[in-house]
Amino acid sequence: MITLHYNPGNASLFPHILLRELGVPFELAFVDRDKDAQSSAAYLALNPHGKIPVLVDGDLVLFETMAIGLHLADAYPAAGLAPPPGDPLRPLYYRWMAQITNTLQSEFRAWFYPHEFTTDPAGVDAVQAAVGDRVMGAFERLDAQLGDGPWLLGETLSAADFYLLMMTRWGRTLPRPARDLPHVGAHARRLLARPAVAEALRVEGLPEPWI
Incomplete structure (x- = not known):
């Protein structure tokens, strides 16, 4: 189990x-x-x-x-949530997984816990403001890459899409929520309509807005 x-x-x-x-x-x-x-x-x-x-x-x-x-x-x-080895989409899948973990998840650590990234308590707000700008910049670049999708790999749904959904959810806390980006927001809404996503949110007791 x-x-x-x-x-x-x-x-x-x-x-x-x-x-x-x-x-x-x-x-x-x-x-x-x-x-x-x-x-x-x-x-x-x-x-x-x-x-x-x-x-x-x-x-x-x-x-x-x-x-x-x-x-x-x-x-x-x-x-079918990962292109098999040898498939032309496999390297792109790796790229998306790495991009999400490096340019979004790692930065969100500093967004949510800015005090961990400075020894000067007076600098906490500046740390959070700077990282907020970087995270939104990463989302904007991703939005342009994503385009109409519907998924990160075009017509092929993959695990990377669910990873991005979690980042978009976290992005609701930014001054400009990630959901306001046209392609990122539409991508998240498509995933929220899937039964597996709805059930996970229900079981975890997460309140709306989910993104």
Whole structure:
């Protein structure tokens, strides 16, 4: 049985949606951040960085959001959420996964926790303002790349699309919400209409607006 260690709305949302889209059996293990459970000895034995999510798949213990997504999409090829090796779309799929993790997810860390990126308390607002500009710039470039899609790989839906949806959701907190970008917003709305996405949001108890 696969177990996903999660907290509602955290980076675990992407693999949670992916598991439901794949239709594989799994269970959720709640990590109570209010009680600092991610820093407990038991959790650090799974992920020494104390970050969410962690996926346990038999003897495999895997952390890092992108790595979990890559593993799941490849482990269940019949679902078609990753182009197979040798397919011309495979390198583009890698590019999108890397682009999302490097230019969006990593930057969102500084957006949500700017105090971690300065030793000067007076500089927190400046850190957040600067990273907010960078994140919106990344979304604008992505919006232009995405075009009418409908998906990141054109007509082919992939795990990268669900990864971007999580970023678009986080982007609702920016001064200009990511959903206001025409192609990014339309992409997110298409995904929100999928039953797997709706069920994951329901189970995690996430309130609207979802993006």
